[in-house]
Amino acid sequence: RKEVEQDPGPFNVPEGATVAFNCTYSNSASQSFFWYRQDCRKEPKLLMSVYSSGNEDGRFTAQLNRASQYISLLIRDSKLSDSATYLCVVKIGGYNKLIFGAGTRLAVHP
Amino acid sequence: EADIYQTPRYLVIGTGKKITLECSQTMGHDKMYWYQQDPGMELHLIHYSYGVNSTEKGDLSSESTVSRIRTEHFPLTLESARPSHTSQYLCASSERGQGPQIYNEQFFGPGTRLTVL
Numbered sequence: 031r032k033e034v035e036q037d038p039g040p041f042n043v044p045e046g047a048t049v050a051f052n053c054t055y056s057n058s059a060s061q062s063f064f065w066y067r068q069d070c071r072k073e074p075k076l077l078m079s080v081y082s083s084g085n086e087d088g089r090f091t092a093q094l095n096r097a098s099q100y101i102s103l104l105i106r107d108s109k110l111s112d113s114a115t116y117l118c119v120v121k122i123g124g125y126n127k128l129i130f131g132a133g134t135r136l137a138v139h140p
Numbered sequence: 141e142a143d144i145y146q147t148p149r150y151l152v153i154g155t156g157k158k159i160t161l162e163c164s165q166t167m168g169h170d171k172m173y174w175y176q177q178d179p180g181m182e183l184h185l186i187h188y189s190y191g192v193n194s195t196e197k198g199d200l201s202s203e204s205t206v207s208r209i210r211t212e213h214f215p216l217t218l219e220s221a222r223p224s225h226t227s228q229y230l231c232a233s234s235e236r237g238q239g240p241q242i243y244n245e246q247f248f249g250p251g252t253r254l255t256v257l
Contacts, residue, residue: 034182073230073248074183117182127199128246130175132182 033057034131036118042137047108051134053101053118060129062121063094065103068133069114077103077116108138143167146231146249153221154257161216161252163231170236172214173246176200177228189214190236221256228253 035054043049055063063080078085080092080101091104101118115133122129144165153159165172170191175183175198185198189208203225204218214233218225230251235244 032182038180073250075248076245127185127188129199130183132180 031056032131033129034118034120036131036134038132038134040135040137042139043108045108045110045138045140047138048104048106049108049136050105051103051116051118051136053103053131053134055099055101055118055120055129057120057122057129058099060099060120060122063092063101064119064121064128065090065092065101066117066119066130067114068117074117074130105136108136110138110140112136113138144231144233144247144249146229146252148252149250150253150255152255152257155220155222157221159218159221159254161229161231161254163214163216163249164212165214165233165247165249166212167233167235167247168211169233169247170211171234171244172208173232173234174198174204174206174214174216175230175232176202177230177251179228183230187216221254223256226254226256 065077066074067077068074078087080094084093089106093102115135117133118131120129147162172189174187177183184200186202187206189195195206204216228251231249232246234246
């Protein structure tokens with residue numbers, strides 16, 4: 031079983047739609063949680079950290095449920111430029127080592 | 141934009157050749173990492189370093205080796221390339237954390253796409 035599981039998609043949505051991605055992790059010792067964005071054939075870039083109380087950054091909202099070991103990302107008012115792969119990432123232990131999910135692909139169309 | 145560079149960006153090479161993938165960062169970061177990513181798959185950590193003369197193997201076994209003689213430079217070497225080494229190799233760096241609970245963002249280079257024929 032993979033340590034971080036994501037629905038690979040693709041999610042095909044029209045501009046303006048709201049879309050939600052889910053992620054589950056298996057290691058209960060996971061300490062920190064993140065969403066990274068990876069454009070096609072590019073490097074990953076940090077989108078946002080995920081805090082226990084949930085957090086929002088503009089059109090993006092992240093939620094964490096430690097009891098269920100579940101993380102979500104909600105994107106409101108989707109833009110064409112949101113088309114990318116969204117990687118769920120967890121940090122285990124104290125040494126800044128990250129475990130990446132395989133990503134969920136989002137395609138926003140006009 | 142992150143100041144982390146990788147060369148070459150693309151490399152096609154024959155089996156048995158020795159190759160070195162270069163990675164440099166100008167941010168003064170202590171920590172550096174090498175990941176391997178196949179198309180549509182997750183990144184896997186293959187090597188990391190906490191500073192000069194520090195190197196550790198990552199979670200995914202790799203036949204490659206690394207060195208960290210200078211803070212800004214973290215090259216990866218394959219002594220004898222094989223088709224199974226065909227993949228994308230991503231280098232990353234981060235600042236030294238202030239404690240085990242502190243996460244410092246990892247900045248990624250653009251990657252090297254390696255094809256071994």
